[in-house]
Amino acid sequence: MMAHVPHPRSRGFWAEAWGRYRxxxxxxAALSFVGFLVAIAILAPAIAGTKPVLCRYKGRLSMPCLxxxxxxxxxxxxxxxxxxxxxxxxxxxxxxxxxxxxxLFFQDPYRAVRADEWPGMPANPAMDEGRPSGRNPFGTxxxxxxxxxxxxxxxxxxxxxxxxxxxxxxxxxxxxxALGGYFGGWVDTLTSRVTEIVMCVPTLVLILxxxxxxxxxxxxxxxxxxxxxxxxxxxxxxxxxxxxxxTSEFVMAARAAGAGPVRIMLRHILPNALAxxxxxxxxxxxxxxxxxxxLSFLGFGPPPPTASWGSILNDARSNYRMWWLxxxxxxxxxxxxxxxxxxxxxxxxxxxxxxxxxxx
Amino acid sequence: MATYLLRRVLLGVLTLLVITCFxxxxxxxxxxxxLTVQLGEDPSRxxxxxxxxxxxxxYGLDKPWYMGYAQWLGNVVRGDLGRSITRKQPVTSLxxxxxxxxxxxxxxxxxxxxxxxxxxGLYASARSGxxxxxxxxxxxxxxxxxxxxxxxxxxxxxxxxxxxxxxxxLPLFGMTDLPADAPWPARWADIARHMILxxxxxxxxxxxxxSRFIKANMEEVLRQDYIRTARAKGVGPWRVLxxxxxxxxxxxxxxxxxxxxxxxxxxxxxxxxxxxxxxMGRLFFExxxxxxxxxxxxLTLMFSVLTLLGQLLADVLYCxxxxxxxxx
Numbered sequence: 001m002m003a004h005v006p007h008p009r010s011r012g013f014w015a016e017a018w019g020r021y022r023x024x025x026x027x028x029a030a031l032s033f034v035g036f037l038v039a040i041a042i043l044a045p046a047i048a049g050t051k052p053v054l055c056r057y058k059g060r061l062s063m064p065c066l067x068x069x070x071x072x073x074x075x076x077x078x079x080x081x082x083x084x085x086x087x088x089x090x091x092x093x094x095x096x097x098x099x100x101x102x103x104l105f106f107q108d109p110y111r112a113v114r115a116d117e118w119p120g121m122p123a124n125p126a127m128d129e130g131r132p133s134g135r136n137p138f139g140t141x142x143x144x145x146x147x148x149x150x151x152x153x154x155x156x157x158x159x160x161x162x163x164x165x166x167x168x169x170x171x172x173x174x175x176x177x178a179l180g181g182y183f184g185g186w187v188d189t190l191t192s193r194v195t196e197i198v199m200c201v202p203t204l205v206l207i208l209x210x211x212x213x214x215x216x217x218x219x220x221x222x223x224x225x226x227x228x229x230x231x232x233x234x235x236x237x238x239x240x241x242x243x244x245x246x247t248s249e250f251v252m253a254a255r256a257a258g259a260g261p262v263r264i265m266l267r268h269i270l271p272n273a274l275a276x277x278x279x280x281x282x283x284x285x286x287x288x289x290x291x292x293x294x295l296s297f298l299g300f301g302p303p304p305p306t307a308s309w310g311s312i313l314n315d316a317r318s319n320y321r322m323w324w325l326x327x328x329x330x331x332x333x334x335x336x337x338x339x340x341x342x343x344x345x346x347x348x349x350x351x352x353x354x355x356x357x358x359x360x
Numbered sequence: 361m362a363t364y365l366l367r368r369v370l371l372g373v374l375t376l377l378v379i380t381c382f383x384x385x386x387x388x389x390x391x392x393x394x395l396t397v398q399l400g401e402d403p404s405r406x407x408x409x410x411x412x413x414x415x416x417x418x419y420g421l422d423k424p425w426y427m428g429y430a431q432w433l434g435n436v437v438r439g440d441l442g443r444s445i446t447r448k449q450p451v452t453s454l455x456x457x458x459x460x461x462x463x464x465x466x467x468x469x470x471x472x473x474x475x476x477x478x479x480x481g482l483y484a485s486a487r488s489g490x491x492x493x494x495x496x497x498x499x500x501x502x503x504x505x506x507x508x509x510x511x512x513x514x515x516x517x518x519x520x521x522x523x524x525x526x527x528x529x530l531p532l533f534g535m536t537d538l539p540a541d542a543p544w545p546a547r548w549a550d551i552a553r554h555m556i557l558x559x560x561x562x563x564x565x566x567x568x569x570x571s572r573f574i575k576a577n578m579e580e581v582l583r584q585d586y587i588r589t590a591r592a593k594g595v596g597p598w599r600v601l602x603x604x605x606x607x608x609x610x611x612x613x614x615x616x617x618x619x620x621x622x623x624x625x626x627x628x629x630x631x632x633x634x635x636x637x638x639x640m641g642r643l644f645f646e647x648x649x650x651x652x653x654x655x656x657x658x659l660t661l662m663f664s665v666l667t668l669l670g671q672l673l674a675d676v677l678y679c680x681x682x683x684x685x686x687x688x
Contacts, residue, residue, distance in 0.1 A: 026498075193371075197378050200664045204629055205383060205656070208648050212390040290507050294630055297509060298645075313513060323517045330510040338505035345501075 013351075017275065020350040027346025030339040037336065041156040044068065048105040048149035050113065052087055055100035065103065068153065085111070088118050107136070109153035110305045112144030128322050139324035141315050147328055154307040154329075158336055161223050161292040162285035168227025169288075170234055170281045177238025178265050182246055191235070199232045207291070211300050219302035222295060226288050233280050241273035275351035282344030286337045293333050309333050365676075372668045376661070381429055383660045387653050388425035394445040394651045395421070419445055432657055441661075442654035444647075451658035454643065461535055462627035462639030465555060469562035470624060477567050478606075481574025485582065486601055488575075497572070504568035512561045512634045519557065530556055533636045558635045562628060566620075573616065577609035584608075611682050618674030622666040 011019075021027055045065035046053045053065045057077065064087065067074030083090045085108075091098045106118050115123035123144070124130065130140030130147075138147035180191035210225050211217045245251060246269065254268045295301050296310025304311070309329040316325035395415055416422045420431060435442055441451040480500070487493035519530040531537065536550045581587065582605050590604045591597075627641035636642070640659065647655035 197375055200375060200667045201379050202663050209386040209390055294509050320517050320520050323521055326513045326517050330513060333510055334506050337507060341505045
């Protein structure tokens with residue numbers, strides 16, 4: 001064993017990449033925007049809703065707003081006491097000692113708010129009457145549902161679609177590309193063929209057919225399908241990286257030290273191939289959000305009541321005079337796609353040594 | 361070269377077999393058949409069981425999907441794509457009917473893209489780093505991230521609601537409002553007016569992408585020694601850019617051109633759907649909804665052949681324009 005000479009630790013690859021990334025204002029702005037969306041998605045029930053964020057009812061503290069994430073998280077006592085989703089009046093009538101902290105914005109993403117549901121508040125306008133106003137900043141749709149509330153709750157869908165489907169696509173792509181690139185020979189022929197076939201099948205046919213086959217497609221199915229069709233670019237890139245890196249000295253050293261193929265692939269090659277592979281994954285998130293919103297727009301999205309930005313656009317098609325159903329969700333989709341593209345671009349510039357050379 | 365081409369073509373045929381088999385299986389696995397989907401839930405239009413059985417036999421729907429696939433494949437080998445079940449006409453004539461309108465939009469878009477992208481890319485690399493170039497590049501990037509279908513909807517809102525009644529109002533749907541026997545100048549003018557919005561939607565994303573691509577390639581070339589040599593011997597800046605640098609970026613551009621082949625005749629499903637443009641993309645979408653297996657298969661075959669052909673073309677052209685690259 002070599003004698004350990006103490007020396008100042010140099011900054012790692014990722015710390016350096018982060019340092020470079022931070023110097024790009026647009027990329028940082030885009031990253032903050034993604035963070036802002038994550039915050040909205042997590043806090044959605046506290047931002048817009050008709051269920052209390054926190055309330056004390058019959059001596060018990062509870063958070064009925066969690067019912068927006070999952071029906072069963074809403075305490076059963078409210079269903080037993082026949083609240084039927086309208087909290088403000090019922091709380092006061094059925095327990096005079098109760099108190100509640102309300103969401104910032106009293107509007108429901110799934111139904112129109114009725115007259116006097118909140119003391120003194122009129123009912124939401126329906127049909128093409130619901131142009132943006134002080135009470136409904138982004139207007140209301142044909143059924144009178146508030147668009148801002150729908151969009152706040154739709155953020156969860158947009159973000160989940162990006163992360164989950166690209167998580168799936170990234171896993172498939174990295175595994176397929178790594179196997180082909182590392183082993184070569186017939187494994188490579190097989191994986192390359194499969195990649196080419198998936199590339200050639202029209203994505204839309206694949207997605208529409210699979211959605212049609214499923215009896216009750218949920219948003220999770222959509223994500224899985226987008227992931228299962230969107231991995232080809234990642235596989236090609238990973239394959240290239242593995243082809244390049246498998247002949248390098250550190251891999252030979254690892255092999256000489258007795259490391260098995262799985263260990264070499266996972267511990268030695270993958271960390272070095274990760275940066276270039278992360279770039280198409282980030283762009284893929286933008287593409288996945290786009291695919292989901294266009295599917296919802298075509299009417300093949302998750303069934304209601306799942307709120308998706310694309311499905312609001314679909315509602316707009318019946319009447320273009322309701323321009324607010326186009327402009328607000330359309331802008332949200334655009335900004336999100338732009339943000340992910342800018343993050344991917346920043347990541348590329350921060351991690352690609354070739355581009356760094358070019359800057360000098 | 362010949363053996364390379366032969367190998368690629370054989371591999372391509374194999375790929376096509378797998379794709380069509382897979383898509384056929386998927387199409388048949390979708391719930392409903394062309395007969396049930398077409399007639400819908402209306403009880404008065406329900407066929408009696410014997411008729412339904414007879415139709416099922418005529419269209420070969422009573423056989424399992426792999427038998428149906430074998431039959432379809434046999435017909436394709438003999439040059440017959442079959443007849444559309446829901447539209448009662450041969451798939452080839454259906455495609456021939458729809459390919460024109462799609463080509464009209466995507467061909468115009470392609471010409472516009474290249475006419476605009478090359479000057480834009482050259483301008484961006486000539487002014488690289490200046491304030492005007494940075495603004496232009498940022499704008500192009502923003503445009504590139506703007507989803508086509510959102511842009512299409514925005515344009516529809518602008519031209520149907522906000523500009524209604526002004527001379528700027530544009531038709532939103534279909535290809536023409538005039539009857540087929542209208543005099544041709546009026547008819548073509550009307551089609552041209554209908555084309556403006558779909559062509560805009562198909563142009564801007566590719567325009568933004570291609571001009572960025574050209575600029576990136578130009579930056580690489582402009583760092584080469586021979587560019588410095590050219591400048592040193594007194595060649596003017598534009599001449600260096602066009603004659604010395606741009607000519608050497610043509611190679612990746614050729615690849616890009618090859619890869620845009622399927623989109624040229626495939627059209628865009630969502631754009632044609634939004635503008636109810638009677639093209640291939642719309643036919644595809646409708647045939648999936650109607651479970652019209654022969655049309656789905658005919659279109660899938662066409663798209664896959666074009667995608668593979670585009671890849672092959674890109675590779676072959678690459679060799680043709682760059683003598684350093686060899687297919688072997």
